Amino acid sequence: MQPRLRSLLLLILPALLGAAAPAAKLPFDLPPDAAEKSLRLFSAQAGVAVIFPTDVARGIRTPAVRGELAVREALDRLLDGTGLAAVQDPATGALTVRRAAEPAAPKKGPARADPPPVARAAAAAAEDRPATVTLSAFEVPGDRDLGYQSAATLSGTRTGELLRNLPVSVAVINQELLNDVGATDVMQAMALYGVGVEQTGEPGIGMAGINGGGNSLNFRGIQSSWQGRDGFVWYGVSDSFNVESLEISRGPSGNVFGDSRAGGLPNIVSKRAKPDRNFGVLNLRWDTDGGTRATLDWNRQLTKKAAVRLNLLRGDGRDWRDTSFDRREGVGAAVQYDFTRETRLSVVGEYNNVGRNPTHGTLTNNYDSGYVAGSGTNAPGANPAGTAVFQTAGALQRWTFIGGQLYNFTSTPTYVSRQSAVAANSQNGVAESLIPRHMMWTGPSRRLDHDSQSLTVNLDHRFGPNTVVQGTYNLTLSDRFDSNVAIDGVRREVNPTLRTRTGTIVPNPNYEQLFVEHFYSQNQYYNRTASYRLTGVQDVDLRFTKQRAIVNGSIRDDRFRLFNRGPRLTPATIATLGLTGAAAQPINHPLRRRHYLRDGNGESLRYFDDPAFFTPELPGGQKTRAFFYSASALLLGKYWQDRITTLVGVRRDDYESRRVAVLADPATGLGRLDQGPAGDEQWREQLGVFGTSWNYGLVFSPQPWWRAFYNFAENFQQNGTNPYFNGDSRAAVIGDGYDYGASLYLWDQRFSVTLTRFDNYARNQNLAALTVEVADEINRLLGTSFSTAFPQDTQARRATGTEVELVASLRPWTFRFAYSMRSNVNTDFAPRLEGTLAAMRARTNDSSLYALTEQRLDTLRFENPSSRLSWNYSVRYDFSQGPLKGLALGSYGSYRQGRWIYPAGRPALYFDSYLPVNLLVRYGFKPRGKLGAELQLNVENLLDNQLRLSNGGYTGYSFLAPRKFILSSTLRF
Numbered sequence: 001m002q003p004r005l006r007s008l009l010l011l012i013l014p015a016l017l018g019a020a021a022p023a024a025k026l027p028f029d030l031p032p033d034a035a036e037k038s039l040r041l042f043s044a045q046a047g048v049a050v051i052f053p054t055d056v057a058r059g060i061r062t063p064a065v066r067g068e069l070a071v072r073e074a075l076d077r078l079l080d081g082t083g084l085a086a087v088q089d090p091a092t093g094a095l096t097v098r099r100a101a102e103p104a105a106p107k108k109g110p111a112r113a114d115p116p117p118v119a120r121a122a123a124a125a126a127e128d129r130p131a132t133v134t135l136s137a138f139e140v141p142g143d144r145d146l147g148y149q150s151a152a153t154l155s156g157t158r159t160g161e162l163l164r165n166l167p168v169s170v171a172v173i174n175q176e177l178l179n180d181v182g183a184t185d186v187m188q189a190m191a192l193y194g195v196g197v198e199q200t201g202e203p204g205i206g207m208a209g210i211n212g213g214g215n216s217l218n219f220r221g222i223q224s225s226w227q228g229r230d231g232f233v234w235y236g237v238s239d240s241f242n243v244e245s246l247e248i249s250r251g252p253s254g255n256v257f258g259d260s261r262a263g264g265l266p267n268i269v270s271k272r273a274k275p276d277r278n279f280g281v282l283n284l285r286w287d288t289d290g291g292t293r294a295t296l297d298w299n300r301q302l303t304k305k306a307a308v309r310l311n312l313l314r315g316d317g318r319d320w321r322d323t324s325f326d327r328r329e330g331v332g333a334a335v336q337y338d339f340t341r342e343t344r345l346s347v348v349g350e351y352n353n354v355g356r357n358p359t360h361g362t363l364t365n366n367y368d369s370g371y372v373a374g375s376g377t378n379a380p381g382a383n384p385a386g387t388a389v390f391q392t393a394g395a396l397q398r399w400t401f402i403g404g405q406l407y408n409f410t411s412t413p414t415y416v417s418r419q420s421a422v423a424a425n426s427q428n429g430v431a432e433s434l435i436p437r438h439m440m441w442t443g444p445s446r447r448l449d450h451d452s453q454s455l456t457v458n459l460d461h462r463f464g465p466n467t468v469v470q471g472t473y474n475l476t477l478s479d480r481f482d483s484n485v486a487i488d489g490v491r492r493e494v495n496p497t498l499r500t501r502t503g504t505i506v507p508n509p510n511y512e513q514l515f516v517e518h519f520y521s522q523n524q525y526y527n528r529t530a531s532y533r534l535t536g537v538q539d540v541d542l543r544f545t546k547q548r549a550i551v552n553g554s555i556r557d558d559r560f561r562l563f564n565r566g567p568r569l570t571p572a573t574i575a576t577l578g579l580t581g582a583a584a585q586p587i588n589h590p591l592r593r594r595h596y597l598r599d600g601n602g603e604s605l606r607y608f609d610d611p612a613f614f615t616p617e618l619p620g621g622q623k624t625r626a627f628f629y630s631a632s633a634l635l636l637g638k639y640w641q642d643r644i645t646t647l648v649g650v651r652r653d654d655y656e657s658r659r660v661a662v663l664a665d666p667a668t669g670l671g672r673l674d675q676g677p678a679g680d681e682q683w684r685e686q687l688g689v690f691g692t693s694w695n696y697g698l699v700f701s702p703q704p705w706w707r708a709f710y711n712f713a714e715n716f717q718q719n720g721t722n723p724y725f726n727g728d729s730r731a732a733v734i735g736d737g738y739d740y741g742a743s744l745y746l747w748d749q750r751f752s753v754t755l756t757r758f759d760n761y762a763r764n765q766n767l768a769a770l771t772v773e774v775a776d777e778i779n780r781l782l783g784t785s786f787s788t789a790f791p792q793d794t795q796a797r798r799a800t801g802t803e804v805e806l807v808a809s810l811r812p813w814t815f816r817f818a819y820s821m822r823s824n825v826n827t828d829f830a831p832r833l834e835g836t837l838a839a840m841r842a843r844t845n846d847s848s849l850y851a852l853t854e855q856r857l858d859t860l861r862f863e864n865p866s867s868r869l870s871w872n873y874s875v876r877y878d879f880s881q882g883p884l885k886g887l888a889l890g891s892y893g894s895y896r897q898g899r900w901i902y903p904a905g906r907p908a909l910y911f912d913s914y915l916p917v918n919l920l921v922r923y924g925f926k927p928r929g930k931l932g933a934e935l936q937l938n939v940e941n942l943l944d945n946q947l948r949l950s951n952g953g954y955t956g957y958s959f960l961a962p963r964k965f966i967l968s969s970t971l972r973f
Helices: 003-017 035-046 071-079 117-125 175-180 186-193 571-575 772-782 831-843 847-860
Strands: 025-030 050-053 065-070 084-088 095-099 132-134 169-174 197-199 217-219 222-224 227-229 232-234 243-250 264-270 279-287 292-301 306-318 325-338 343-356 387-389 399-402 405-408 418-420 447-462 467-487 497-499 505-507 514-541 545-565 591-596 622-639 644-664 671-673 684-703 706-717 733-746 751-768 792-810 813-827 866-878 887-896 899-901 909-911 917-925 932-940 964-972
Touching: 025 035, 025 071, 035 050, 035 071, 065 071, 071 084, 169 175, 169 186, 175 243, 175 866, 186 197, 186 217, 186 243, 186 264, 186 866, 186 887, 217 264, 222 264, 232 447, 232 467, 232 514, 405 497, 644 706, 772 831, 772 847, 792 831, 831 847
Parallel strands: 050 095, 227 264, 399 591
Antiparallel strands: 025 065, 050 132, 084 095, 169 243, 197 217, 217 222, 227 232, 243 264, 279 292, 279 964, 292 306, 306 325, 325 343, 343 447, 387 418, 399 405, 447 467, 467 514, 497 505, 514 545, 514 591, 545 622, 622 644, 644 671, 644 684, 684 706, 706 733, 733 751, 751 792, 792 813, 813 866, 866 887, 887 917, 899 909, 917 932, 932 964
């Protein structure tokens, strides 16, 4: 029997026995507090549901309870002297807290009479009476948080578990931290204030700025392009207006429920309806870049069994760089209805729209190349210094709009079009004296429009006190439309004349002026994802152990459509040119637009329509449908009076996909879906792969104030559809590795610090192995038919390092510090090319016949070592008494270590470390009654540091945003 299987059976066996046993004792650490908070904390530490009307608990304080106690004993001590008592439903086992003088609720049965009409009317008139609170095994309420501390998480088990009981590495950014740092873009918030996570590239803007996020983050130096929302795949742009918390799972350990990635995966927890209260929060904000934003969070108890929550967003963001904007609209709605104490329906939906004008980095200097003024010519022959010839006449034409007129830059035997050029090893960024850092040259037509919709329906039912089942349906729709503008740096106009569409040669009024040339394209990504999941939770309490078994099955139907579009001359326009054959196909008539710097970067850069061209679909798109099937089992065990916690899980994934490719139409060269003889779409099987992954971990906590943990995990990740160059089916990316460390919990757990060491791998990452020359060499010697149409092989990426997270809530201080030091290196290079080279060596002893393959393999064996230190902090001091009562002062920031880059053929370049220090000032007060008001000022980049931020090259880098003031006003009602 395999060791892993033996381990699993040994831990599952006690749960399978199912024998009744006396209640085990648990460690409790409950400080004195309001009864509502104490009961929630008790529920979390005990791992049981507690039902209580909040009007019963309001205004009552509970004493401290500490030590190893049975669940019922701990609850009785907590309620001792408060006038409250707990009763247990003999049928369901649920614990209900009520006033000691109140009679127990009558048993359910057919003889139960409805209350009289007067009683019903009185109950309906009690607007402020909250609903009964039932704490679900599948929820983590944010009101359990203490300052920046979050006690529990859904990541890792998909049930609400205390973080200290899990060996996996999960960091939580809760609502209080999001509010303090002024976060609006969720992905950027995780990149700046997460643990072990960085934004792909460098964030060149402030926390409340725009153009951040996207869907791509680096976890421990390994890229992850997906994000999860409530445990499901989410393709949208996530704004914080409808976010309860952010859970950052590092390493491959989040695979037991939902999707995961080798480095890690973020999970966004949406706001849910709260049945125990009525509240509203209206927030308005302004900033010195001209941005405005308004959000509303409104929760209402409809009946004792039903609640609804509504979140609204309207934002018009501006940036320190001109022409940049970020307009957002969103609606989030949540409903919760308790059919009975055992059955709950929860519905969460969201719609958001983002319209964004992305910025660009520093443009390349492609004009300062030794060109001599006045030497430009369109005559055939040798090129003047610092110039290069455009393509010669052929099927492919080069059309450019200048000042609303169409010109042909295709060279002919008698007329040559040229451009300024510069050697690749001497390219540098354009000087700020020419283009200041705030000036954008992509124009207002470069934008992203993204519509996202999501609906999640959960139905929970409890079968007795120890068994819960949840069925979930999720539908996600995403429609992203990108209008892209590619700029080939800044060039000098070296053509003294121009050739019109009719072939007439005219003088060039912009001769020797500097310009940028736009090449437009459009990409549209449409996703429709429907997911179905069934989860069962079984708790078993035995004499020597407590076991929670969680089983899960899910199906995901993922439909995707990609459109690639680009401007081309219309067939009618081409017909006037007298072209034939391939030269008459629209695919060979792309368009560019040339803009001269002397005309400025305003409306002259806007994209405009013209009867001479249209924007058709081009080859390269696709239509796919994929199915993901997964089944998993997880066992969370507790031993030795909860001093030892074990976690063992196994998951099976199956993935299959079909695709219709967008191919070139033979008549036009434009794109069309692959069709059969009858004109029907040709769906072709692309991939069918499967994998089994394991994880097992241990938490050892002999005392409540410390713990040690270890976790090994694997995951399985779909990895494209095209085969490798040698015909092998594409292998899944496999993440595996381990985390281990220790935690301290001091001062009634108001101070915690966790140290984590990790060693993770991402295996089977794609690696382009073949070149045309190498493929030809292999085919000549081995008689194969390899081509660069499928050039891929694989390599692995290893991540090692240390992470520290410190969170403290020691009133009046609230503090959080996160540290990460990671190192990465590539390993396991090109195993298929290695095998091919071995076959070539076996075929001949003449090394000259495989010299190119050897050289290529040596080039691919590039470890690309890198290391990066990063840390972030957030601290706040609250004045709770005296003349400054209601005032809060704080600071926050995110540090990134500088780094060297070593471009080939150019001197090494260093980008400085940076730590933008940000300031928080808030004043809260109560105007009257239940109303509360806050004024908050965030100052980002307080010291106004002027730094450039690396993207790994000499050009394209960005800058740290200058100082920015953000004023927000909040009304709570």
